[in-house]
Amino acid sequence: MTKQQQGQLVIIGGAEDKKGECKILRRFFKLAGGRNAHIVVLSTASSDPHAGIQYQRIFNDFGAEQVQVFAIQNREEAASTQFCDSLKDSTGIFFTGGDQLRITGILGGSVLGGELLKSFERGAVIAGTSAGASVMSETMLVGGLDDATPSKEIIRMAPGLGLIKDVIVDQHFAQRGRIGRLLTVVAHNPYILGIGIDEDTAIVIDGTEEFEVIGSGTVTVLDGRQVTHSNVSESSPDQPLALINVKVHILPSEYRFNLYERFVTMPAK
Amino acid sequence: MTKQQQGQLVIIGGAEDKKGECKILRRFFKLAGGRNAHIVVLSTASSDPHAGIQYQRIFNDFGAEQVQVFAIQNREEAASTQFCDSLKDSTGIFFTGGDQLRITGILGGSVLGGELLKSFERGAVIAGTSAGASVMSETMLVGGLDDATPSKEIIRMAPGLGLIKDVIVDQHFAQRGRIGRLLTVVAHNPYILGIGIDEDTAIVIDGTEEFEVIGSGTVTVLDGRQVTHSNVSESSPDQPLALINVKVHILPSEYRFNLYERFVTMPAK
Numbered sequence: 001m002t003k004q005q006q007g008q009l010v011i012i013g014g015a016e017d018k019k020g021e022c023k024i025l026r027r028f029f030k031l032a033g034g035r036n037a038h039i040v041v042l043s044t045a046s047s048d049p050h051a052g053i054q055y056q057r058i059f060n061d062f063g064a065e066q067v068q069v070f071a072i073q074n075r076e077e078a079a080s081t082q083f084c085d086s087l088k089d090s091t092g093i094f095f096t097g098g099d100q101l102r103i104t105g106i107l108g109g110s111v112l113g114g115e116l117l118k119s120f121e122r123g124a125v126i127a128g129t130s131a132g133a134s135v136m137s138e139t140m141l142v143g144g145l146d147d148a149t150p151s152k153e154i155i156r157m158a159p160g161l162g163l164i165k166d167v168i169v170d171q172h173f174a175q176r177g178r179i180g181r182l183l184t185v186v187a188h189n190p191y192i193l194g195i196g197i198d199e200d201t202a203i204v205i206d207g208t209e210e211f212e213v214i215g216s217g218t219v220t221v222l223d224g225r226q227v228t229h230s231n232v233s234e235s236s237p238d239q240p241l242a243l244i245n246v247k248v249h250i251l252p253s254e255y256r257f258n259l260y261e262r263f264v265t266m267p268a269k
Numbered sequence: 270m271t272k273q274q275q276g277q278l279v280i281i282g283g284a285e286d287k288k289g290e291c292k293i294l295r296r297f298f299k300l301a302g303g304r305n306a307h308i309v310v311l312s313t314a315s316s317d318p319h320a321g322i323q324y325q326r327i328f329n330d331f332g333a334e335q336v337q338v339f340a341i342q343n344r345e346e347a348a349s350t351q352f353c354d355s356l357k358d359s360t361g362i363f364f365t366g367g368d369q370l371r372i373t374g375i376l377g378g379s380v381l382g383g384e385l386l387k388s389f390e391r392g393a394v395i396a397g398t399s400a401g402a403s404v405m406s407e408t409m410l411v412g413g414l415d416d417a418t419p420s421k422e423i424i425r426m427a428p429g430l431g432l433i434k435d436v437i438v439d440q441h442f443a444q445r446g447r448i449g450r451l452l453t454v455v456a457h458n459p460y461i462l463g464i465g466i467d468e469d470t471a472i473v474i475d476g477t478e479e480f481e482v483i484g485s486g487t488v489t490v491l492d493g494r495q496v497t498h499s500n501v502s503e504s505s506p507d508q509p510l511a512l513i514n515v516k517v518h519i520l521p522s523e524y525r526f527n528l529y530e531r532f533v534t535m536p537a538k
Contacts, residue, residue, distance in 0.1 A: 146446070147443060147444055147446045148443055148444075149443040149444075149467050150443075174416060174417055174418040174419070175417075175418075176416060176446070177415070177416045177448075179446075179448050183517075198418050198509075216509070217418040217509055218419060218509045218510065218511075222517075229535060239521070240467075240521035240522070241487065241519050241521065242487075242519060242521050242524055242535075243517075243519040244518045244519075244520075245516060245518065246516070246517040247514060247516060248452075248491075248514075248516075248517050249513045249514065249515070250419055250452060250510050250512040250513075251511060251513075252500070252508070252509035252510065253509070255511055264498070264513045266511075
């Protein structure tokens, strides 16, 4: 990862707890300012205009001062300036699940998309679950086969929001058997760190070079920098991948990973 | 892996091609002596007494001189000496799929089980698919959850046939999302090499320290010797696993892996 000033991100593997302790959603709420938070729920990923409502209720229940849902459904709405003023005051922006291509296809290059990047730069915390997690990186996975032997044809990638550099995030990771597709991503460019996030699990980046794991599952880190051989450049799309010497870490709650130096920090005893 | 004289093994990840080129089954047939082969199909893993018949037909079609099916269904049959004489002459023994616990529970410690080990020692090639693959190692996986976050409660292990040392084999690997359970095995004892074999894929061990990959999928090798930390000894059964620094190789057809020195050899160009 290129050394840089990090923003605040909460990247969630989908299916986060919404009825119990709500550890992940509460962490976002707290980072966004707690009771003083001004939260915008962006449900663009979903074609259901009501997809953001459940999150609005939850953040209201936590006691957030102001929670708005932007159910932006097309580029016309994303071009309007009416939503921008609200974003300017926001302390937290939450992307729901759905289809990551809707997020970039509708917001990418729009007035609202620009305001979103400005909000991140001025320090608003950005969270996303499922599709909202995938979209965080510069290049994102937009689709792929689950439980599949790694090969080039099992994945599709596209440009994401670029809020986190030099990584690709996959979600519902263990639950949908997605290591094959994330290994395929790493084979395409071993410089890129693969981060596979289980359901009800998240990584939190809080202005430092590290992420912290929270939630009930694990985060799988695929580090390909020491890969000594792969057949990705000469193989046909359906040919099984060869990939030698990938370093893997399985990290549960409270473990930290330094994105720049690529090392793990264990929880304090 | 302890350095030793290796026998001949064909360990198959299940669902091998039975109608097309039959690459894997033909390799076994060839190793067993081709037209001069005397093959015994052992369908003990299955409670269906006819489970071996399809393999008998296939090996007969290949032109094998003699193919017998032993549908041993209980320890009484395994204690009888009637099957032993046939095993003594066999050049290849093929374990069908089913339940690996039936293989060890019925054959383990029996007269027939003893003869099986002798056959391996005198050079007969032993093949096994699915359950018949799992059973090859000293300790085997007998069950576990697919598509699951690694934790101790997602796997169960038991003593296997011990034909291959210092490894644990898992099958239907990519197709059933089993890396979580194989990582959990490696966490239990990082000395043990995890070998995950996809469907219609096999490793062939032909008297050397190496295995060769054949078939249409990949073999995933998990090497835990450089693991710097895990929480396996202190975690509760349902607690997500922490495991840092596992080395992973993805190996398609024609790639070789040295089990003793743990390095990959690429196919000759």
